[in-house]
Amino acid sequence: MSEVQTGYVTEDGRQIGDVMLDLRAITLRFGGVEAIKNISFDIREGEIRAIIGPNGAGKSSMLNVISGFYVPQEGEVWFHGKKRPPVKPFQVARQGIARTFQNIALFEGMSVLDNIMTGRLNYTKSGMLAQAIWKGKAEREETENRERVERVIDFLEIQAIRKTPVGRLPYGLKKRVELARALAAEPKLLLLDEPMAGMNVEEKEDMSRFILDVNDEFGTTIALIEHDMGVVMDLSDRVVVMDYGKKIGDGTPDEVRNNQDVIDAYLGVAHDE
């Protein structure tokens, strides 16, 4: 039997490709707590994929499995058609997966530019000795790193604050700098953990636009966790819904909106263990 190309075209006419990341029957436990219970879903090339669910549903744990921070006790993670062995987060980053964090994780005393440059560490291959011997190679790397970083700074419209220490920025801009650092790594898959948390309406609109533009301009596949339903439903191509560690829905925003299990979970209807 031959493999069939299984992508689809979105309502707004974007071509979605083959499966990039395939999570198969993932179970993750912390002692006696089952944070993820036998969950399977996939993320396709070019998609904006959301993971939603009430507090404690297991969303962050799932993002941490994808980023290699947690290794599940059961199940398999497939990336670009290959089964991924247990890996460390830096190895996952090298494979082209970058992330932002729920609580901003930037270097507050460093400038915006220097923070974004840290996103290029995986591209800095020459060590100190090599830099001394092959000066040309190190210079070339430095130029490439700067070019990418400058492009990201332009793209996210943060030229005016490039020299500002991050600690002095308002919250919404810090979130944008975090996005910039993740983008500097040229990820194939970008994981966003509550990118709009704590933002006002205007900041949320800006961030939504940037997420759509990143997907469009860089072709980056995006998986995000977000509590703001309006934002999730507007942005996403497909949505996975988790509740108490289980998957209770998976589909387009419309399918998920009309799913009775999802409606019950959000209304707090009692469930069977």
Ligand SMILES: Nc1ncnc2c1ncn2[C@@H]1O[C@H](COP(=O)(O)OP(=O)(O)OP(=O)(O)O)[C@@H](O)[C@H]1O
């Ligand atoms: N490191 C950990 N050690 C022990 N238990 C954990 C750990 N991380 C998460 N849990 C538990 O796993 C369950 C899922 O938590 P998780 O943070 O993944 O949910 P969430 O959907 O992201 O929640 P929120 O929306 O509140 O951020 C919860 O019961 C939580 O207490």
